[in-house]
Amino acid sequence: MTAYLIRRLVQAVLILLGVSLITFFLLYALPADPVRQIAGRSATAETVENIRRQLGLDQPFVVQYWRYLTGLVQGDLGRSYLQKTDVSTLIAARLPATLLLMAGAIFCELMLGLTMGIIAALRRGTTTDNALMITSFIGVSAPQFVVGLLLLYVFAVKLGWFPIGGYGTFAHMVLPSITLGILGSGWYSRMMRSSMIDVLRQDYIRTARAKGLSRRRILLRHALPNAILPIVAMIGIDIGIFMGGIVVVESVFGWPGIGQLAWQAIQRVDIPIIMGVTLVSACAIVLGNLLADVVTPFIDPRIRVR
C-alpha cells in the first residue's frame, strides 16, 4: 500500500510538471503582447523595451520557464502584469469563495442525484423511473450558462427570492450552487441507480428479506450504505468537472472566485494569472483523482487485494 501511494505521488508530481510546461508553452506562444497592454498605446518604443526587460520577457523560453519553475517550488506563482500583485495572493484571496461554491455544488448534486437514483432504482421500469432518467439526461445536456441565466431570471428577477448575483449571504449561494451542481446530479443519479440495482440483487438482501426484516430496514441498513459508498468515492473526480464550470458559473453570477479571476485575466491577457489558475485547477484535479484512488480501497476492502 505504501509503495502504491508513493508511486501515485511521484506520478502526480510528474503530471503537474508536465502541466506547468504545457501552460507555459501555450502562453509563451500567445500572440497578444502583454507589454503593449501594460504600457498603453502612447508608450514610446523605449518604454516598451524597458518594461519587457523588467518582466524578463526578453529572455529565451528555457530561461523564462526555469525561472518560473524555481519560483513555483517556493510557492511563487509570479506577479500579475496589470494588478501589480502576487498571483498567489490574488488566488489565495479568492479561493475561499470558490471552495464555498464547490461545497454548495457538491451538496446540491448529492442531494438531487442520490435521491433521484435511489427512487429510480426502487421504482425500476416504471414511469417514475423513466421520467427520472430523462431528467438526469437533461441535467447532463444543459449548458451551465443557460441554466444559470434562466434560474436568475425566474428566481431572482421575477420572483425576487434570491439576489441577482454577488456574494456574502447564504441566499447568494443558492442559485450558483444549484447551477454548478445540476450537471453532476445527472451523473450521480445514473450511477446511484445502477449501484442500487446491483446491491438489491445481492444474496444478502434476499437473506435479509427471508429473515422477515421490514422493507424500510432492509433499504436503510443493508442496501443504502453499500450502494452509496462507491459513489461517494467519486467526489474527488468531480472536482475536475467543477474546475471548468466555475469559470462560467462565477461569471454569470458575479461570484468573486478564481473562475472569475481567470476570466478577467483572459480578457486582459494577464498571463501569470491565467497560468496560476490553470495550475491550481490541475493540482485540484490531480489531488481529487489521487483521493478517489486512495479512498476507494479503504471503503471497499475487496479492491485492496491487488
Next chain:
Amino acid sequence: MTDANFPEIRQRGTLARLAQRKLALLGLFLIVLTVGGAILAPYLTKYGPEEQLFDGLTIEGAPLPPGGEFLLGTDLLGRDLLSRILHGARTSLIIGVVANGLALIIGTVVGVTAGYFRGWIGSVLMRFTDLMMAFPALLLAICLAAIFQPSLWIVAMVIAIVNWVQTARVLYTETTSLAEREFIAAERALGAGHMRILFLHILPHLVPTIIVWGTLGISTTVLLEATLSYLGIGVQPPTPSWGNIIFENQTYFQAAPWLVFFPGVAILVLALSFNLVGDALRDVLDPTQRGRD
C-alpha cells in the same frame, strides 16, 4: 455463405433493437429535425440571419417579443431570432461533426497505437493522455481560443484538441485486451504485418465503441462550442451560433428573456438528442450490457 450473412443479421438486429427504444427514437427525430432546419434555413425564414430589420425594433429601440411577424421575436439589433437560430444550427452541427470527427481520429490513433504497440511508444502516448486529463477541459480550451484568432475552424480545432482524451483512454484499454487474444497471435504467426492486423483485425472490433463515443462526443462538442461562444471566444458575431446569440444579448436578458431561452433550449435539445441516441447505442452495441434493462 454463413460468414457473409453474419454481419447483415447482426446489423439488422442492432437497428431493430435501437428502434425499440422510444428515447433513442425521440433523439433521432430531434436530430433529423435540427439537420433539416439547418439545411433548409434560407427557405424557412423570410429574413437573413444578419439582416438588421427596420421594423425589427420598437420605437424606443427595444427588441420585439415572440409572436406576430417575428415568430421568436428579434434581438438587440433588430434581427429575426428564428432566422439566427436556424442558421446557428449550421454552426453547431458543422462544429459538432468536424471537431468531434477530428477528436475521434486523434483519440483512435493515440489509443490504438498505444494499446497495440505498448512499449515505450505506448507509455509516452498514455502518459501524455494522463497529462491532458489533468487539464480542466474548458480552461484549456479558453487558453487555446485566446491564443488563436477565433474562427469557425479554429474553434473546431480547439475543441478537438481538448476532447480526444476520453476516446483514447477507452480504445487503449480495449486494444490492449484485443491484442492479447489468440486470433491476433495466430494472425501474427501466419506472417501478417502490423498494418494488416491493425486494419483488418483490431479496428473492426473497435467500431461499436467508436460509434458510441462518436455519438456521445457530439453532445460534449455542442456544449463546449456554445460555452466558448457564450464567453465571446468561440464563433464570432455576426456569424450566428447559439452560444454567441446569448453572449450578444445577455446584458438585456432581464427585459428580453426570450433571447436566452430559445437559443438555450436549442443547445439543450441538440445535446440531449445525441446523448439519448449515444446511450441507447451503447446498450445495443455493447454485448456485456445485453439482457440488462
